[in-house]
Amino acid sequence: xxxxxxxxKWRPQVFEELIGQDHVTRTLQNxxxxxxxxxxxxxxxxxxxxxxxxxxxxxxxxxxxxxxTQKPCNQCENCKEIAEGSSIDVLEIDGASNTGVDNVRxxxxxxxxxxxxxxxxxxIIDEVHMLSTxxxxxxxxxxxxxxxxxxxxxxxxxxxxxxxxxxxxxxxFDFKRIPLNLIFERLRAIASAEEVRIDDDAxxxxxxxxxxxxxxxxxxxxxxxxxSGKEIQKDDILTxxxxxxxxxxxxxxxxxxxxxxxxxxxxxDDLYNRGYxxxxxxxxxxxxxxxxxxxxxEGGKSSVISVPEDEAxxxxxxxxxxxxxDLHRLFQILLKGEELxxxxxxxxxxxxxxxxEMARLESLLPxxxxxxxxxxxxxxxxxxxxxxxxxxxxxxxVSNKGSGGPNSRKPVGGCREEIAHDSQEGVxxxxxxxxxxxxxxxxxxxxxxxxxxFLTQGRPLRLxxxxxxxxxxxxxxxxxxxxxxxTLQSVxxxxxxxxxxxxxxxxxxxxxxxxxxxSTKAPPGSETDLVRHRKKEAIDNHVVQEAVEIFQGRIVExxxxx
Numbered sequence: 001x002x003x004x005x006x007x008x009k010w011r012p013q014v015f016e017e018l019i020g021q022d023h024v025t026r027t028l029q030n031x032x033x034x035x036x037x038x039x040x041x042x043x044x045x046x047x048x049x050x051x052x053x054x055x056x057x058x059x060x061x062x063x064x065x066x067x068x069t070q071k072p073c074n075q076c077e078n079c080k081e082i083a084e085g086s087s088i089d090v091l092e093i094d095g096a097s098n099t100g101v102d103n104v105r106x107x108x109x110x111x112x113x114x115x116x117x118x119x120x121x122x123x124i125i126d127e128v129h130m131l132s133t134x135x136x137x138x139x140x141x142x143x144x145x146x147x148x149x150x151x152x153x154x155x156x157x158x159x160x161x162x163x164x165x166x167x168x169x170x171x172x173f174d175f176k177r178i179p180l181n182l183i184f185e186r187l188r189a190i191a192s193a194e195e196v197r198i199d200d201d202a203x204x205x206x207x208x209x210x211x212x213x214x215x216x217x218x219x220x221x222x223x224x225x226x227x228s229g230k231e232i233q234k235d236d237i238l239t240x241x242x243x244x245x246x247x248x249x250x251x252x253x254x255x256x257x258x259x260x261x262x263x264x265x266x267x268x269d270d271l272y273n274r275g276y277x278x279x280x281x282x283x284x285x286x287x288x289x290x291x292x293x294x295x296x297x298e299g300g301k302s303s304v305i306s307v308p309e310d311e312a313x314x315x316x317x318x319x320x321x322x323x324x325x326d327l328h329r330l331f332q333i334l335l336k337g338e339e340l341x342x343x344x345x346x347x348x349x350x351x352x353x354x355x356x357e358m359a360r361l362e363s364l365l366p367x368x369x370x371x372x373x374x375x376x377x378x379x380x381x382x383x384x385x386x387x388x389x390x391x392x393x394x395x396x397x398v399s400n401k402g403s404g405g406p407n408s409r410k411p412v413g414g415c416r417e418e419i420a421h422d423s424q425e426g427v428x429x430x431x432x433x434x435x436x437x438x439x440x441x442x443x444x445x446x447x448x449x450x451x452x453x454f455l456t457q458g459r460p461l462r463l464x465x466x467x468x469x470x471x472x473x474x475x476x477x478x479x480x481x482x483x484x485x486x487t488l489q490s491v492x493x494x495x496x497x498x499x500x501x502x503x504x505x506x507x508x509x510x511x512x513x514x515x516x517x518x519s520t521k522a523p524p525g526s527e528t529d530l531v532r533h534r535k536k537e538a539i540d541n542h543v544v545q546e547a548v549e550i551f552q553g554r555i556v557e558x559x560x561x562x
Contacts, residue, residue, distance in 0.1 A: 012054075013072075013083065023173075028054075033070055039152065041154065042159065042173065043175060045175025049214065052124070052155055055155060056124070063082065093124065095131050100135060108139075108142050111123075111146060120150065123153070125155070129161035136166055143169045191203065195230060209241060246311065252285065257318070268348065278347045279341055282341055286335060326361070330358050370550075448494070466503060467506055472507060476542075479507070479509060482507060
């Protein structure tokens with residue numbers, strides 16, 4: 001006798017053996033018991049989850065000598081013939097090879113005849129979505145009003161391709177992917193019955209690779225038994241299936257968290273040399289980061305993660321030292337890399353560059369730390385705090401950033417050549433110069449709003465046919481920003497376009513107190529001198545400037561309390 005593969009040998013024979021589809025089996029059993037068996041059923045769902053098996057069990061339940069019954073005997077002639085696929089009253093048709101309208105016309109002719117020796121003539125059409133449109137149309141009338149002795153059972157993995165006119169004439173049952181723990185328990189029972197020695201980790205690896213399909217899991221187990229015999233080791237499965245050890249996922253994520261790019265490259269190269277499928281590994285790594293995110297979110301046991309207990313503990317331990325925000329950013333980078341790997345002929349290079357980018361990603365500041373810095377900045381605004389305390393608090397707040405102090409943003413070398421280092425305390429612009437300055441600001445606001453927001457922090461000191469001298473408060477963020485060479489060049493280019501003259505831009509540091517006294521006049525009727533003075537004073541406050549520096553932001557609006 002020829003060998004019978006495990007997927008056929010251990011095929012479910014009664015509703016109770018149909019794993020993970022309780023919502024389907026319960027409804028069908030109740031319908032049989034109540035005598036409310038419909039004339040057409042549609043079983044939809046992923047591959048290998050029991051659609052065709054459920055159709056055969058339903059056929060046996062309907063045609064069993066003791067039936068219709070919720071539990072077919074599997075001993076009578078009808079049950080045995082249906083199980084063997086040799087029953088002349090239960091016809092299994094492959095929709096992929098019988099797609100034409102002629103095939104359906106033949107079916108319509110045959111349904112008129114009574115079953116030979118069974119209670120019902122049952123047509124099981126697998127992959128029914130492969131039928132042509134004309135074939136579906138030819139089936140409509142027969143499907144809606146079939147003879148009382150005919151049952152139709154359709155199975156498909158793509159129900160969206162079936163016309164609505166067909167769907168509306170069937171009772172639809174959606175089969176789900178089988179949970180990992182149920183596949184694992186079933187494989188363990190099969191291995192025990194087949195006298196195969198295999199540890200739980202190896203079985204879990206097979207169950208995970210099946211991706212919710214019982215038939216796939218049984219086929220993989222069959223393949224592994226052929227490779228290893230009755231003694232199966234975990235390494236045999238890794239070698240045969242070409243998948244990476246789960247520990248490599250933890251090793252690679254640990255290297256990323258430790259920002260060890262060299263070790264990341266070494267691990268990828270080792271996987272490549274051992275012949276693993278890098279595309280599949282990347283998908284496993286994506287799922288690994290998903291598990292890290294879920295564990296971080298739920299802080300322990302989770303109903304949406306199916307992993308062994310020791311692996312769950314390791315996930316919780318490894319993700320404990322990384323913020324949720326950083327894990328999410330790493331996941332997004334990996335997701336983009338996986339998408340690119342599917343379109344490139346160089347998957348190894350893409351995966352290497354992806355993990356290097358992940359390893360070199362700078363961490364975000366934790367929210368608690370940001371809030372504590374904001375609180376310290378607020379304390380410095382207290383009128384009871386001395387100037388010395390203010391400066392110390394700001395210095396401490398900024399020094400913890402790891403990217404330099406408050407003066408870390410320095411202009412590019414050479415930009416200070418156009419800056420007058422002597423403070424022009426006595427220089428005041430005339431009313432006409434202020435008016436021209438306001439017009440220039442409005443022009444810049446239309447061309448470059450961000451640059452205009454910095455220029456409004458300054459005041460005109462002198463405006464001639466050849467020179468535009470602008471004063472900014474000493475040690476202010478605006479002074480440093482506007483003094484950068486590229487920014488100065490942009491100001492000079494805009495000034496030449498506005499004034500139609502080859503103006504030289506000169507930036508002059510001024511004292512904050514003096515700078516606060518004289519500010520740019522706004523368009524008539526917009527705001528008072530007092531309001532402008534208060535806004536200028538708030539913007540030039542060193543605490544505000546340091547807050548802007550910490551958050552890498554910009555001031556959009558200043559509101560003054562009346």
